[in-house]
Amino acid sequence: MLRTPNNRHKIDSILVLGTAQYDGVPSRQFAARLRHAAKLWRLHEIQHVYTVGGKLPGDRFTEAEVAREYLIKEGVDPDLIFASAVGNDTVSSYEALDPEKLGRVLIVTDPNHSYRAVRIARRMGFDAKPSPTTYSPAKFPSIVYFLTLSHEWGGVVVQDVSWLLGERVADKVEASLRTIQGLLRPSRRARHEQLRRLKK
Incomplete structure (x- = not known):
């Protein structure tokens, strides 16, 4: 064990x-x-x-x-x-x-x-x-580290909004955050579009 x-x-x-x-x-x-x-x-x-x-x-x-x-x-x-x-x-x-x-x-x-x-x-x-990996390439204080950190805390905000105010409000918050992330990290746009289609 x-x-x-x-x-x-x-x-x-x-x-x-x-x-x-x-x-x-x-x-x-x-x-x-x-x-x-x-x-x-x-x-x-x-x-x-x-x-x-x-x-x-x-x-x-x-x-x-x-x-x-x-x-x-x-x-x-x-x-x-x-x-x-x-x-x-x-x-x-x-x-x-x-x-x-x-x-x-x-x-x-x-x-x-x-x-x-x-x-x-x-x-x-x-x-x-x-059990987070100890080999992550996103090391503090790199730009990637802070980009991924902001993404994750944005996800926490969406979770809390969903539990407190419901999924409809959370979806709007999530869409806004993804728009911002897409501007900062264009490589994420394809995944965002896929997730948007799956929610329909």
């Missing part, structure tokens, strides 16, 4: 959240998550590992599939890896999973994303603990 430094409870599974991949090759951000997950698994070599994430229009591979192949190359037992090629954001990826099946789960993602990702997971019934 896996024990984390800040608690004495066993961990049943490791969940790696997907992000950008390019024709089967994980982005630096994605590879950082996967490298960390493989390191965690090698501590005891018994946990189930779940990879999640679909694909954007034009992609040949899903994020979950790319993650699975990467982890196998890193020595993770293929029989213990479960790829869920569903979802283009954190919520939709979680919706395809059964919290009871995962048991106590470590959520592997970027440091700036970790708080929001675990917060969402717990709200959806997962017994989740954070």
Whole structure:
């Protein structure tokens, strides 16, 4: 069983959240998550590992599939890896999973994303603990670090608005924040458009 430094409870599974991949090759951000997950698994070599994430229009591979192949190359037992090629954001990826099946789960993602990702997971019934990657290329005090931090805290604001004022108001807030992010990070526009279509 896996024990984390800040608690004495066993961990049943490791969940790696997907992000950008390019024709089967994980982005630096994605590879950082996967490298960390493989390191965690090698501590005891018994946990189930779940990879999640679909694909954007034009992609040949899903994020979950790319993650699975990467982890196998890193020595993770293929029989213990479960790829869920569903979802283009954190919520939709979680919706395809059964919290009871995962048991106590470590959520592997970027440091700036970790708080929001675990917060969402717990709200959806997962017994989740954070395990942010230590290999993230978005290092403080780089511009990318602050861009990703602003994105994640924008997501927290949208969550809170949804819980307090309802989804319609939250959708308007989210659309405004995505417009701003699209100006700052044009590479995010394709993902924003995909998510907008899925909500229709």
